[in-house]
Amino acid sequence: MRxxxxxxxxxxxxxxxxxxxDMTKQASPFANAQxxxxxxxxxxxxxxxxxNVAVAQYLLEHKLGYRVDTVQVDEVPAWDALSQGRVDAILxxxxxxxxxxxxxxxxxxxxxGGGLGVTGHIGWYVPTYFAKxxxxxxxxxxxxxxxxxxxxxxxxxxxxxxxxxxxxxxxxKALVKNLGLDYxxxxxxxxxxQITQMRQFAKEKKPFLTYxxxxxxxxxxxxxTEVKLPAYKEGCDADxxxxxxAYPHTPLQKYLNTDFxxxxxxxxxxxxxxKWTTEDQNEVSLMIADQxxxxxxxxxxxxDGHTSTWKAWLS
Amino acid sequence: xxxxxxxxxxxxxTGLLRHRxxxxxxxxxxxxxxLVPLANARxxxxxxxxxxxxxxxxxxxKASDWIIDNRDSHPLFLYFFGYVSNAVVISxxxxxxxxxxxxxxxxxxxxxxxxxxxxxxxLAVGTAAAFLACGLLGMWVPTMQTLALMxxxxxxxxxxxxxxGLAAGLSRRMDKILRPVLDTMQVxxxxxxxxxxxxxxxxxxxxAVLATVVYAAPPMARLTALGLQSADKEVLEAVExxxxxxxxxxxxxxxxxxxxxxxxxxxxxxMMALSMAVIASVIGAAGLGDRVYQALASVDVGxxxxxxxxxxxxxxxxxxxTGAAGDGTEPRGRAGWAYALAGAVVVAVAGRxxxxxxxxxxxxxxxxEPVNRAVDWMTDHLYSGVPVVGGTADWAxxxxxxxxxxxxxxxxxxxxxxxxxIVATLAWLIGTWRTALTAVLAMAAxxxxxxxxxALDTLSQVLxxxxxxxxxxxxxxxxxxxxxxxxxxLRPVLDVFQTMPQFVYLIPVVALFxxxxxxxxxxxxxxxxxxxxRITTQGLRQVDPAAMESSRSLGAxxxxxxxxxxxxxxxPALLLAVNxxxxxxLAVVVIGGLVGGGALGYDTVFGLAQGDLATGLVAxxxxxCLGLMLDRVTQPTERxxxxxx
Numbered sequence: 006m007r008x009x010x011x012x013x014x015x016x017x018x019x020x021x022x023x024x025x026x027d028m029t030k031q032a033s034p035f036a037n038a039q040x041x042x043x044x045x046x047x048x049x050x051x052x053x054x055x056x057n058v059a060v061a062q063y064l065l066e067h068k069l070g071y072r073v074d075t076v077q078v079d080e081v082p083a084w085d086a087l088s089q090g091r092v093d094a095i096l097x098x099x100x101x102x103x104x105x106x107x108x109x110x111x112x113x114x115x116x117x118g119g120g121l122g123v124t125g126h127i128g129w130y131v132p133t134y135f136a137k138x139x140x141x142x143x144x145x146x147x148x149x150x151x152x153x154x155x156x157x158x159x160x161x162x163x164x165x166x167x168x169x170x171x172x173x174x175x176x177x178k179a180l181v182k183n184l185g186l187d188y189x190x191x192x193x194x195x196x197x198x199q200i201t202q203m204r205q206f207a208k209e210k211k212p213f214l215t216y217x218x219x220x221x222x223x224x225x226x227x228x229x230t231e232v233k234l235p236a237y238k239e240g241c242d243a244d245x246x247x248x249x250x251a252y253p254h255t256p257l258q259k260y261l262n263t264d265f266x267x268x269x270x271x272x273x274x275x276x277x278x279x280k281w282t283t284e285d286q287n288e289v290s291l292m293i294a295d296q297x298x299x300x301x302x303x304x305x306x307x308x309d310g311h312t313s314t315w316k317a318w319l320s
Numbered sequence: 321x322x323x324x325x326x327x328x329x330x331x332x333x334t335g336l337l338r339h340r341x342x343x344x345x346x347x348x349x350x351x352x353x354x355l356v357p358l359a360n361a362r363x364x365x366x367x368x369x370x371x372x373x374x375x376x377x378x379x380x381x382k383a384s385d386w387i388i389d390n391r392d393s394h395p396l397f398l399y400f401f402g403y404v405s406n407a408v409v410i411s412x413x414x415x416x417x418x419x420x421x422x423x424x425x426x427x428x429x430x431x432x433x434x435x436x437x438x439x440x441x442x443l444a445v446g447t448a449a450a451f452l453a454c455g456l457l458g459m460w461v462p463t464m465q466t467l468a469l470m471x472x473x474x475x476x477x478x479x480x481x482x483x484x485g486l487a488a489g490l491s492r493r494m495d496k497i498l499r500p501v502l503d504t505m506q507v508x509x510x511x512x513x514x515x516x517x518x519x520x521x522x523x524x525x526x527x528a529v530l531a532t533v534v535y536a537a538p539p540m541a542r543l544t545a546l547g548l549q550s551a552d553k554e555v556l557e558a559v560e561x562x563x564x565x566x567x568x569x570x571x572x573x574x575x576x577x578x579x580x581x582x583x584x585x586x587x588x589x590x591m592m593a594l595s596m597a598v599i600a601s602v603i604g605a606a607g608l609g610d611r612v613y614q615a616l617a618s619v620d621v622g623x624x625x626x627x628x629x630x631x632x633x634x635x636x637x638x639x640x641x642t643g644a645a646g647d648g649t650e651p652r653g654r655a656g657w658a659y660a661l662a663g664a665v666v667v668a669v670a671g672r673x674x675x676x677x678x679x680x681x682x683x684x685x686x687x688x689e690p691v692n693r694a695v696d697w698m699t700d701h702l703y704s705g706v707p708v709v710g711g712t713a714d715w716a717x718x719x720x721x722x723x724x725x726x727x728x729x730x731x732x733x734x735x736x737x738x739x740x741x742i743v744a745t746l747a748w749l750i751g752t753w754r755t756a757l758t759a760v761l762a763m764a765a766x767x768x769x770x771x772x773x774x775a776l777d778t779l780s781q782v783l784x785x786x787x788x789x790x791x792x793x794x795x796x797x798x799x800x801x802x803x804x805x806x807x808x809x810l811r812p813v814l815d816v817f818q819t820m821p822q823f824v825y826l827i828p829v830v831a832l833f834x835x836x837x838x839x840x841x842x843x844x845x846x847x848x849x850x851x852x853x854r855i856t857t858q859g860l861r862q863v864d865p866a867a868m869e870s871s872r873s874l875g876a877x878x879x880x881x882x883x884x885x886x887x888x889x890x891x892p893a894l895l896l897a898v899n900x901x902x903x904x905x906l907a908v909v910v911i912g913g914l915v916g917g918g919a920l921g922y923d924t925v926f927g928l929a930q931g932d933l934a935t936g937l938v939a940x941x942x943x944x945c946l947g948l949m950l951d952r953v954t955q956p957t958e959r960x961x962x963x964x965x
Contacts, residue, residue, distance in 0.1 A: 034410075034413035034416060034468070035413075035525075035606055048614065050616075050617040051617065052618050055614075055618065074606070076523065076524070076604040076606065076610070077601070077602075077604075077610060077613050077614050078523055078603070078604055079602075079929040079930075081929065081930050081931035082518055082523060082603070082929075082931055085388070085518070085522065085523070085931065086522060086523035086524070086604065089391075089522040089523070091522050091523045091524045091604065107388070157834070157836070158716065158717040158718075158720035158721050158834075158836065158838070159720060159834075159835065159837065159916065161725075167835065171913075171922060171925050171926035171929045171930065172929035191835065191836065191916060192922055193830075193915070194835075194913050194915050194918075194921075194922055194925065195826070195914040195925075196617065197616050197619050197826060197827055197830075197914075198826065198830045198835050198914060198915045198916060199835065200619050201619060201827050201830040201831050201835075202830060202834055202835040205699065205703060205713075205831060205834065208700070208703075209703075209704065293618055294618045294619065294620075297620060297622070297623075297688060
């Protein structure tokens with residue numbers, strides 16, 4: 006092993022020792038450690054993304070014989086990593102027009118990998134138990150009436166609208182201002198903190214108003230109802246400062262590193278064909294996040310029960 | 321861990337001191353009387369006037385665009401950063417392959433035998449147990465990845481640190497230039513410079529190693545410089561009289577004499593590097609940190625703890641072993657080392673022959689489930705509705721409404737010039753006009769950067785958290801100083817608090833205190849408490865026994881003794897504890913941003929998450945300025961000591 010380490014080191018030195026050091030051609034030092042073909046997937050911090058990766062990883066490892074490394078990265082840095090070949094694929098992207106322009110259209114270092122089959126939607130939600138008691142809370146026009154009930158120590162004298170991780174797309178501060186709502190946006194700072202707080206509220210059947218998104222496994226645990234915002238129209242979110250409309254429905258996309266897409270063989274082919282439904286994703290997410298199965302166990306369970314779905318990805 | 325080199329302040333006769341204090345106050349009042357009306361007439365707003373800010377958004381965005389566009393073609397990247405990056409990848413890979421090749425038995429044996437040679441049998445047994453525990457927790461491969469990363473990062477930090485330390489130790493001028501640089505490297509939240517490092521090197525191991533070096537090299541540099549400067553003058557003169565050259569003197573006398581400081585520096589560097597292992601996982605460092613980070617995403621405290629414990633174990637083992645090496649009490653011989661090495665090789669080969677290279681899957685212990693159940697029980701029963709005392713959520717609410725809000729509103733309500741005046745007065749009363757000037761300039765820089773309001777919000781959180789830390793810390797320290805048993809019991813607890821990655825306790829903290837500034841303060845208290853307790857206990861214990869004895873013979877009660885003899889005599893240590901409390905609390909501001917602390921901490925996290933160099937770097941710089949200001953305001957001594965060094 007020691008000899009091999011030196012040999013590998015020496016070979017790399019020879020390869021890079023003369024001429025330019027290409028920074029786009031560096032894999033992780035932990036990849037291919039025991040002589041296997043490997044794929045690196047980017048995992049985002051939410052569980053839906055973990056579910057995609059878990060299933061893709063399981064299939065790549067057990068059906069195609071790859072070794073899979075996963076790296077957890079925030080969304081925007083992940084695009085950068087993808088363009089440099091540090092990761093080979095992002096399986097769930099919620100729309101980053103600026104990055105798309107730069108890397109897919111201009112630099113062509115990233116290739117679109119097709120749709121994931123899941124449609125994402127961001128919105129404002131209240132717990133269903135609260136919506137049942139006060140049905141009119143589900144329209145934004147009545148939100149001010151409930152501001153006092155949604156007050157917390159953090160929100161000062163106003164109602165609290167809880168936002169999550171800084172990596173998420175959000176117009177909430179502008180929305181609150183432009184719609185004249187008596188609310189304070191409180192940033193939980195991370196999805197983990199936000200989920201923990203929501204579950205704590207739900208345990209006590211306390212009312213709350215939160216930024217949240219679907220598909221999400223938490224809906225199975227804490228049923229929530231969406232608050233209607235002024236309808237989304239194409240282009241109504243063009244000026245972030247003047248925004249007064251809801252968030253769009255986004256078909257989630259996959260992206261591959263261009264080199265990998267070209268020469269990634271069966272792995273790249275599988276990742277391009279990978280396409281499933283919201284229900285499928287939720288099933289796996291819930292096993293990971295709530296039943297605390299490891300992502301691998303959860304993926305195995307799903308794979309065992311849905312042969313027809315993934316068989317199509319392999320052929 | 322966080323060992324602090326205490327130093328004595330200049331002691332002035334009280335009469336003189338009072339006289340000088342009055343002088344200073346009068347001067348400040350005079351300056352204020354002239355300057356304030358001027359400032360007020362020109363920029364009458366209460367908050368920092370926008371006329372006096374500089375917007376860095378456009379240059380910083382341009383810089384980041386330039387890097388992205390030129391990264392694959394510009395010679396700077398192809399012929400410099402590319403090589404650095406390759407070198408890191410190759411060395412980490414080499415170490416990793418050697419560790420994997422040695423197998424779990426070989427690595428454990430090697431660790432134990434090295435510990436035996438350096439520090440004796442007890443630590444050898446402890447080391448072996450720690451490695452086996454990592455395997456038992458199902459974390460063998462991530463532990464090896466982290467270890468490989470650590471070996472390379474620590475080596476690089478030591479090289480950088482020793483070079484900087486040599487420069488500072490041999491030249492007064494370099495020392496002066498380097499000191500603020502080292503301060504900044506340590507106080508700047510790692511989150512803020514992760515993004516620039518990622519832009520240049522891309523996600524992954526090279527960026528993680530370099531970010532770690534930035535963070536871990538300063539203690540090595542400081543202690544190297546200290547060791548060189550404090551070498552015994554007489555020995556040096558004796559060596560000089562032998563007609564040696566400057567280089568010979570350095571190699572044969574000054575460096576060997578500084579051995580103790582160098583080893584302490586190594587110890588501190590290892591600790592700092594390990595504490596970066598988790599933060600670096602945010603940019604793809606893999607290993608244990610990544611496991612903690614991924615567990616956090618699925619809100620799984622148990623899994624996070626399973627990956628956090630090996631980090632704690634590694635930290636404790638490495639701390640004790642390098643600490644013992646620094647004491648240099650164990651006998652050493654070449655033969656012993658040869659036996660140790662041979663033993664390790666034999667075990668590694670035996671492991672290979674038996675085909676037991678990988679840790680067997682069946683030998684793992686699943687702690688995630690019981691831990692999660694315990695956390696659930698705790699939050700179910702403590703969150704609210706506890707009779708008489710109220711639940712933790714109520715405390716958090718009261719703390720926010722009665723402490724955090726008034727302090728924040730008070731600070732933000734003050735006119736900007738009066739904040740500067742207060743800072744100037746405090747810093748000048750405690751230090752010299754130089755420290756006062758630094759503190760005021762640091763505070764003004766925050767205003768110029770355009771983050772005055774969030775910075776005062778952060779400041780209010782830091783002040784509140786420091787107050788809580790000091791109350792708890794002093795109370796604990798008094799108990800520990802009075803009873804050996806309490807101190808013994810406390811030691812492992814403090815070790816765990818200090819080395820457990822903060823990401824592990826984020827979720828419990830939110831589950832107990834809800835989202836907001838209160839959990840941020842709680843996380844800061846947990847992190848800063850051990851250092852405060854340690855320094856204070858040590859200070860109280862070092863009080864002259866004769867003074868204690870005589871007060872007892874005069875019939876003082878235990879309480880009187882504490883209040884009138886022990887605490888006053890331990891004043892330098894108490895002040896140092898305050899200073900360290902402030903610095904450490906500030907170090908967790910970013911972690912607070914992850915649980916709803918908002919303000920600068922959130923901005924720093926936002927910068928990294930959105931690839932927004934302007935927001936992240938400016939917030940990071942503001943945190944450095946806050947740190948600088950608070951340090952100058954709380955540190956009366958001439959020589960200052962940085963975080964952990």
